Amino acid sequence: MSIRSALDDDSLDKEISERTIRIQGPRGASIVLVVGLLRDLNITSEDVDALASGPPGSNAYDVVFREKDKCGSFLKYLNKGARMYKDFDYEFSMFGRLIVTL
Structure with missing residues (x-):
């Protein structure tokens, strides 16, 4: 097993990143609220492989x-x-894109 840095191109799975979105919440947001939001938008556990x-x-x-x-x-x-x-x-946003709030 080789050890790579966290953001090394070889350690990223392009196929997974292409089906990953990033949700940016405000202060006070929680993963519980994100699950509720996804359900409200008709996304079910059948649609999702992982949530982090x-x-x-x-x-x-x-x-x-x-x-x-x-x-x-x-x-x-x-x-x-x-x-x-x-x-x-x-x-x-799509995973890998950065949201900057000014």
Whole structure:
């Protein structure tokens, strides 16, 4: 087994990253609220392979879809890439793209 840095191109699975979205929540967001948001947007556990929260304090959540087509159609459905849920604004983007809030 070889050890690589966390962001090494060889250690990233391109196929998985192509079916992963990043949800950026505000302060006070939680993974429980993100699951509720996904359910509200008609995403079920059948659609999702994995769900992970980012580094502590980042309020970033990664959602890995089972199918690339479902991931793409979900982002297309969102259009502008943002939704409000339970008084919190969430922004959606493809994995690997950075959302910068000014």
